[in-house]
Amino acid sequence: MQTEFIDFTPKIKVCKPIFDQTAVPDTCLKISVIVPARNEYRNIRKTLDALRLQTDTDGNPLNPQIYEVLLLVNNCSDQTFKIAENYQKKYPEFQLHLAEAWLPPSKANIGYVRRLLMDEAYRRLTYHGNYKGIIASTDSDTQVDTHWVTNIIKEIANGCDAVGGRILTRSSNNVSRLYHLRDVTYRSLLSRIESIIDPEEHDPWPRHFQYFGASMAVTCTTYMQVGRLPQVPYLEDNAFHQALLRMDIRVRKSPEVKAYTSTRLSGRVAVGFSEQLKKWSDYEKSGHTQDVEPIAAWITKFKCRRMLRECREAYLNGGLYNQQLVNTAAQELCINPDWLHKELTDSLYFGQLWEKVRKKLNNPRWAAKWKLVYITQAITELRSFVNNYTPETK
Numbered sequence: 543m544q545t546e547f548i549d550f551t552p553k554i555k556v557c558k559p560i561f562d563q564t565a566v567p568d569t570c571l572k573i574s575v576i577v578p579a580r581n582e583y584r585n586i587r588k589t590l591d592a593l594r595l596q597t598d599t600d601g602n603p604l605n606p607q608i609y610e611v612l613l614l615v616n617n618c619s620d621q622t623f624k625i626a627e628n629y630q631k632k633y634p635e636f637q638l639h640l641a642e643a644w645l646p647p648s649k650a651n652i653g654y655v656r657r658l659l660m661d662e663a664y665r666r667l668t669y670h671g672n673y674k675g676i677i678a679s680t681d682s683d684t685q686v687d688t689h690w691v692t693n694i695i696k697e698i699a700n701g702c703d704a705v706g707g708r709i710l711t712r713s714s715n716n717v718s719r720l721y722h723l724r725d726v727t728y729r730s731l732l733s734r735i736e737s738i739i740d741p742e743e744h745d746p747w748p749r750h751f752q753y754f755g756a757s758m759a760v761t762c763t764t765y766m767q768v769g770r771l772p773q774v775p776y777l778e779d780n781a782f783h784q785a786l787l788r789m790d791i792r793v794r795k796s797p798e799v800k801a802y803t804s805t806r807l808s809g810r811v812a813v814g815f816s817e818q819l820k821k822w823s824d825y826e827k828s829g830h831t832q833d834v835e836p837i838a839a840w841i842t843k844f845k846c847r848r849m850l851r852e853c854r855e856a857y858l859n860g861g862l863y864n865q866q867l868v869n870t871a872a873q874e875l876c877i878n879p880d881w882l883h884k885e886l887t888d889s890l891y892f893g894q895l896w897e898k899v900r901k902k903l904n905n906p907r908w909a910a911k912w913k914l915v916y917i918t919q920a921i922t923e924l925r926s927f928v929n930n931y932t933p934e935t936k
Contacts, residue, residue: 560641560662561612567666568637570607572675573691573759574667576659577613578652579682583620585804590629592685594636598692609691610637610666613682614659617650618642622682653778656755657771664770667762678759679779680801684709686757687800694759694799701744703764703792706783707757707799708750721832724917731924732840733795738931739844740851744792753786753793755779757801764791787893831916837923839912843903846871847896850882854892875899876907 567574575593579586593611596604615623623642630638645654660677667675676698680686687693690707697705711722729751737747758779765771768789772781786793849871853863868886872879877899889895 560614560643560658561639561666565639567610567669568607569670570605571610571667571670571672572695573609573678574663574675575609575611575678575680575691576656576663577611577680577682578655578659579613579615579618579622579626581618581620581622582682583622583625585683586622586625587629588685589680589682590626590636590638592688592690593680594633594638595688596686596691597688599689604691606635606637610639612639612641612659612663612666614641614643614655616643616645616655651775652755653771653774653776656778657773660765660771664762664765673761673763675762676759677762677765679755679757681756681803684756684801684803687802690757690799690801693796697794697796697799698759698761700794701792702794704753704760704786704794705758705799706750706753706793706795707759707801708795708797709752709754709756710800710802712802712804724832724921727921728834728917728924731921731928734928735837735840735924736844738928739841740848745794748797749795750797751795753779753783753795756803757799758782759799760786767791784897788891788897790891790893833914834917834920836912836915836920837927841927842874842912846874847899850886850895850899851892854886854889854895857887875903876905876911877902 577589577593582589590611590613596609598604613626615626623640626638626640630636630640649655656679660679663677667673667677676694678691678694680690686707694705694707711719713719733749733751734747737745737749741747755778760782764786768782768785768791771778772785774781783793849867853867856863863886865883868883869879872882875882881902882899885895885898889898
């Protein structure tokens with residue numbers, strides 16, 4: 543379903559911009575890349591190198607005027623800011639803008655810092671009235687692909703409002719990597735089955751499943767439309783992704799937009815990728831198993847979502863829909879059919895409806911119906927489904 547147009551005049555009140563106002567944005571600026579950093583002296587040069595050496599798909603260097611990098615170093619106890627300053631002096635043609643901040647404990651978190659940066663990117667991109675400008679995000683322990691900027695611009699030009707990049711991890715000998723690779727395989731196969739059962743025109747196969755701060759982008763108009771980055775201390779990228787889906791924003795999970803990140807177990811946030819890796823690392827010692835929902839549960843959800851999507855489209859187009867389909871979906875999802883009928887007609891967006899349905903699945907009936915299985919078993923079943931798929935399988 544197309545994103546509903548909302549007429550508004552976006553405004554962000556900034557009493558004191560965090561970046562030097564003498565660096566007026568160029569009129570050619572298309573994309574502003576934000577990078578939050580804290581104690582990243584080991585990684586920051588490689589991160590900046592990857593952003594500076596961006597090319598088009600033919601390998602030609604990008605015009606440095608079409609993109610910039612906003613690096614905010616906060617609450618550092620190492621040489622991250624000094625290294626970045628020297629880097630800026632060494633490569634003056636690279637549009638790198640620096641700021642250093644000491645934040646109080648209540649604000650010294652990735653959610654606040656990324657929101658601060660994305661707000662600043664929005665302000666700079668719209669300085670000359672460019673509301674089609676692109677806010678992109680990566681991390682200071684991450685190296686984006688050579689064509690990262692080019693491919694983000696291409697995906698937005700193809701009609702998407704937001705782009706999630708594929709995040710790849712560097713090889714390591716830590717046992718958590720095995721758990722991580724299993725998790726990626728499981729989720730990637732689910733994304734393939736999702737594209738088969740409930741395809742979306744704006745996000746065709748091949749695609750992936752990620753929309754994380756290390757590699758994500760959104761247009762200025764969409765950023766303001768969904769209410770900016772949610773004010774949460776961590777998992778802000780996940781919360782932002784949910785906000786996009788809730789309003790039926792066209793999110794493209796592009797395999798061409800790639801970035802490479804670290805697999806360190808000691809992270810800079812209380813909850814995040816590094817903490818998940820540490821949790822998986824502890825599985826080996828505790829004997830904890832990596833259990834997931836079985837394929838049949840996911841197929842049920844994808845089929846029901848497709849049915850509900852079709853019913854909602856029919857309702858919006860003519861006021862009538864197949865009520866039996868909704869009753870069938872309610873039965874399969876173990877939720878109250880009267881509630882589902884009401885939400886289908888009352889919800890402003892389909893994404894809003896499906897979010898409410900997903901929350902309803904946290905109930906004993908659903909859990910009893912679909913017992914968790916070991917992840918390797920689920921992966922085997924997922925691969926079998928994909929390999930044996932025919933149009934009749936739907």
